Amino acid sequence: MASILFKWLLLYALNVHSLPVHPIFVSVTQIEHNVKEKSLEISCKIFTDDFEKVLRTLYKTKIDLLDNSLHNKMAPVVYAYISKHLQMSVNGKPVKIKWIGYEQNEEGIMSYLQADDISSVKVIEITDNILYEYKSEQISLIHVIVNGLRKSTKLNNPEDKTLFEF
Numbered sequence: 001m002a003s004i005l006f007k008w009l010l011l012y013a014l015n016v017h018s019l020p021v022h023p024i025f026v027s028v029t030q031i032e033h034n035v036k037e038k039s040l041e042i043s044c045k046i047f048t049d050d051f052e053k054v055l056r057t058l059y060k061t062k063i064d065l066l067d068n069s070l071h072n073k074m075a076p077v078v079y080a081y082i083s084k085h086l087q088m089s090v091n092g093k094p095v096k097i098k099w100i101g102y103e104q105n106e107e108g109i110m111s112y113l114q115a116d117d118i119s120s121v122k123v124i125e126i127t128d129n130i131l132y133e134y135k136s137e138q139i140s141l142i143h144v145i146v147n148g149l150r151k152s153t154k155l156n157n158p159e160d161k162t163l164f165e166f
Contacts, residue, residue, distance in 0.1 A: 025050060026139045028141045029141070029143070030043050032144075039115060040088075040090070040115040041112075043110060043112050045108045045111075047109075065078070065109050083097060083099075083113075085132075086127070090124050095118070097115050121146045123166075125161070126162050126164075127161050138157040139155065139156055140154070
């Protein structure tokens, strides 16, 4: 009996340790229209380990998004990457996205951005190809909230464009 239990435990341990760190490759972008401030409040959550690998490959420099002493040095790198891979237009006009900052949030990096002078949102077009160069299985989940109404979509790599109408 003990040898059967041992075999099952060994099989379980081998299977658990052979799994990747996380079996899903996803980024989550949320965009909320703030009517009072006439702005879009944008947040992007990206798995830290995947994000660091991509940044190291692209920028050929030391990347450590978890080291607080490097936070100020990493912020421009994070912003450069996100601003290249996340673009949008509102009501047919391109939107300039400004950087607010980033922080560690559980197993991911949460980046915060903002677009100003957006008094209303009828149509928002989004291009999101965050980490598409990293994994062909990469997924982008996008949530847009306008006037309390939330709409969402999922983009599977290489699909990177979507449109929301309110």
